[in-house]
Amino acid sequence: MLTIKNTEVFGLERAIKASGNPMTIGEIDTIVNKQHIMNGMYQYNTDNEKIRAKKLGSAERGSGHDNFLSGIIVSADVCFPNYWLKEFQRYHFAQIVSSQSTMHRLTTMGKSENFSNMFNKYVDEQIINIVKSNIDIYNHLQTYKQQNDGTWIDEETKFCVPRTTEELKKEKYEQFMKCVSNLPMGFEMEMTITTNYLQLKTIYFQRRNHKLKEDWGAFCDWCESLPM
Secondary structure (H helix, E strand, C coil), X not given: CCEEEEEEXXXXXXXXXXXXXXXXXXXXXXXXXXXXXXXXXXXCHHHHHHHXXXXXXXXXXXXXXXHHHHHCEEEEEEEEEHHHHHHHCCCCCCEXXXXXXXXXXXXXXXXXXXXXXHECCCCCHHHHHHHHHHHHHHHHHCXXXXXXXXXXXXXXXXXXXXXXXXXXXXXXXXXHHHHHHCCCCCEEEEEEEEXXXXXXXXXXXXXXXXXXXXXXXXXXXXXHHCCC
């Protein structure tokens, strides 16, 4: 099920200062003394900035008054099931920085002793076995070696493979497609994301009572754990 780790929040103090920009005249200055923050010395001006930010941050979604939240950037590593990813990707300001790849590593993943742990608890054991079997067949095809005379030999059995190069290429392709096409929605991988408080506000109120309560519930709990 969905888990989130290694969370970092950037720009919180500066965005809070910037929330006052609409009421300023002339030059603005939203730079925050980083050394003061590190030493725990930074304070909001008589708490007015903090009060203003909480008020604006609680404004109705879509009103525009909470737009300063877009300046608070969040990065994290997410372990996700496939069925959750397609819902997360609908949000325009939730960027996938980089993710694990079935195209590059699925057939290698299948060789791992921990491969079964990459399926969530709702995936039937028979389906996992089918996935493993498809990967095993593909990986076995990869052991075929071409001889100097152009024929192919199975390196494991040392038997000649009665296939032309084009036939073997087609067989490998079709077997790989079986591997990725039969991967269940409960298969889990990990990715790094970046988003911002404004987008998280939208996600939170849209998903906190979602049917996928174990996944979106964990996501919303994570949102609540972020600073302020």
